Amino acid sequence: MKKSPFVGRWALPGGLISDHETTLAAAERILREETGVTGVYLEQLMTFDELKRDPAGRVVSVAWFALLPDGELELHTSEKYAGVEWRPISRAKNLAYDHNKILQAAVDRLRAKLGYTNMVWSLLPTKFSLTELQTVYEIILDRELDKRNFRKKILAAGLLKATGSQRIIGAHRPAALYSFKTKKLIVTNIIS
Amino acid sequence: MKKSPFVGRWALPGGLISDHETTLAAAERILREETGVTGVYLEQLMTFDELKRDPAGRVVSVAWFALLPDGELELHTSEKYAGVEWRPISRAKNLAYDHNKILQAAVDRLRAKLGYTNMVWSLLPTKFSLTELQTVYEIILDRELDKRNFRKKILAAGLLKATGSQRIIGAHRPAALYSFKTKKLIVTNIIS
DNA sequence: CCAAAAGTGTTCAGACTACACCCATGT
DNA sequence: ACATGGGTGTAGTCTGAACACTTTTGG
Incomplete structure (x- = not known):
């Protein structure tokens, strides 16, 4: 919360750099x-x-x-x-x-970068289900994606590896968990 | 040309901002x-x-x-x-x-931005031939493009208008000259 | 008539889109 | 058994890539 003329408004975190700090x-x-x-x-x-x-x-x-x-x-x-x-x-x-x-x-x-990089790894825990991954994309792109097409494309991109483990939440079929092969930024084509 | 430790090297233009200057x-x-x-x-x-x-x-x-x-x-x-x-x-x-x-x-x-914006307009004179436009793309992308496919795509993008005028250089068939419909930055799909 | 750049269509392969049902689980 | 989210395939359309010849001009 800020002072005049921005009383009561929120702001992003911020601060000053020192002379010896990038x-x-x-x-x-x-x-x-x-x-x-x-x-x-x-x-x-x-x-x-x-x-x-x-x-x-x-x-x-x-x-x-x-x-x-x-x-x-x-x-x-x-x-x-x-x-x-x-x-x-x-x-x-x-x-x-x-x-x-x-x-x-x-x-x-x-x-923009979701579409041509693997940076989405930074928004997910180490292991995640494909549905969770899709949900991240849908939130950021602000539109719904087709489940089958999404899975085809994301797996074809070759950035994920199956961990072999599963997760059960509630009375549902278990979800296979995946992780990213690498957590370096890769530029490629992923989702249109 | 710069002084030690960059004697004899070139540098990009640069300078200081003042307190009242963006x-x-x-x-x-x-x-x-x-x-x-x-x-x-x-x-x-x-x-x-x-x-x-x-x-x-x-x-x-x-x-x-x-x-x-x-x-x-x-x-x-x-x-x-x-x-x-x-x-x-x-x-x-x-x-x-x-x-x-x-x-x-x-x-x-x-x-990167050549592929999804019309910013190439800033690199060309008001009127230009399609070959000139293609040459700009080829220089920046550092690869050759197919003439027929280039023309199809660039015209399909709908950013150009034919000026009606032509230009003859040397003993060649005249080239039709085009110009950009707008010189505002437009984000769209142009060249892959 | 020759040299050189302008201009023009079609075919094929791969990518993208749309779409519906069965599976595994806990209650 | 049922409710719920997980998981899978195909057909049709569209897009991108490859590719060669004719046209127009000045010299």
């Missing part, structure tokens, strides 16, 4: 300080430098975004950052500063 | 000061901030790239910037600082 290191530090999250995928988004984006003065922001699995968000709230929350995009409207623009840019980037 | 405005200004070029397409590339990228001290660079038609480069060389030259990528090796990395990032970006 923006990547600063992003990792700030993410850790404000949320406790470490060891996740980080990617430089872009730099926002409109003259009046912060009413308090000139601020040039090098924006980074993190991707992490839904399960691992165990938000640690220190006293200093007690107001921190995870929110779905749908409830992250009307942010302070130009943070709506930043968030939108991050969503656009993610949406 | 990086876009600075990019436009520096490009104008060093080359005389104005009114061209500019796009933010990314920010380079490794701690030791400039041996003289901490420098965070927000890199932008410009696209301009081959014909319009009339390089004005002021006294201050007498050493400025246009060079093909193939003769832009071994640059000072991390400028090889920056240049490579720009080439990668351009190569």
